[in-house]
């Protein structure tokens with residue numbers, strides 16, 4: 558039996574370079590509570606990403622939950638059903654009501670044409686996702702937000718290092734939230750960050766992620782424990798030195814897939830937007846005119862020990878805690894419903910060899 562191929566595998570910097578950093582932590586006995594590595598990693602991330610301020614988190618979900626609190630979002634929030642479930646869960650954790658709008662059939666991002674008709678007097682914010690690292694139409698979303706006085710928080714969990722027009726995609730909206738989970742392009746095992754614009758908001762976020770403490774005796778909000786540990790921050794510092802090479806390797810894999818799958822009948826590879834893409838996922842659509850159904854292809858992959866994933870199926874709006882919402886109706890989300898029935902994400906990660914990629918391609922070829 559050939560070795561199993563997963564849709565992703567975390568890229569890890571060399572262990573022998575991590576040991577001296579661990580020794581520093583052991584010597585100092587500063588292991589958490591925003592110590593020296595936390596501060597160094599925040600600065601290094603700003604430099605790498607080309608943004609002014611970041612606040613590190615223990616994971617991306619706590620970042621999303623806190624971002625909504627930092628801006629005091631209330632009532633209804635317009636968001637996408639085509640994402641990882643944490644996007645909408647962050648709203649429920651804040652007792653906010655998600656309002657789902659359909660996605661664009663090319664980018665799989667929230668369709669800006671659908672936003673205005675979803676706005677009500679209760680709407681206070683828009684929570685879009687740069688799905689698969691594909692930039693949202695940030696200018697149009699901002700114009701709508703400005704017209705209606707809404708805040709914009711991007712779930713940028715897939716968008717590490719993506720830029721357009723020489724500007725980081727994270728430098729849009731009020732806040733952007735990153736995830737450094739092991740499955741993402743850039744990982745700190747677990748981790749996340751909020752990218753923010755002004756010092757006052759950064760301070761509020763820093764208080765909220767530390768129980769609401771401002772100083773030893775002052776608590777200003779019912780904050781959470783969202784802090785990133787020194788171990789994760791030190792590892793993040795190290796990982797930053799290797800992420801360019803990882804993305805370069807991903808680009809090669811993306812190119813190999815694209816060239817091989819281009820002419821396969823019924824298989825569609827969505828084109829990439831953004832000037833610097835991060836190749837975080839390799840989604841394909843198995844169209845209705847394909848000889849094999851999406852789920853049959855998924856099963857064929859499994860039989861060949863290849864664990865392709867149906868990201869994003871089911872839609873968030875189909876989970877029990879969301880499906881009763883008026884906006885969760887399938888008739889409101891026809892494009893998202895169709896894409897979620899056709900999509901399959903293929904393995905893509907730096908350690909994947911050309912032979913591995915060809916093994917994946919061979920399964921598709923044989924099936925179609």
Ligand SMILES: *Cc1c(COP(=O)(O)O)cnc(C)c1O
Nearest residue numbers: 616617618641643644714736738
């Ligand atoms: C991974 C992911 C999250 C959650 O991030 P964690 O760091 O795992 O908490 C949120 N939104 C999207 C779109 C994601 O892919």
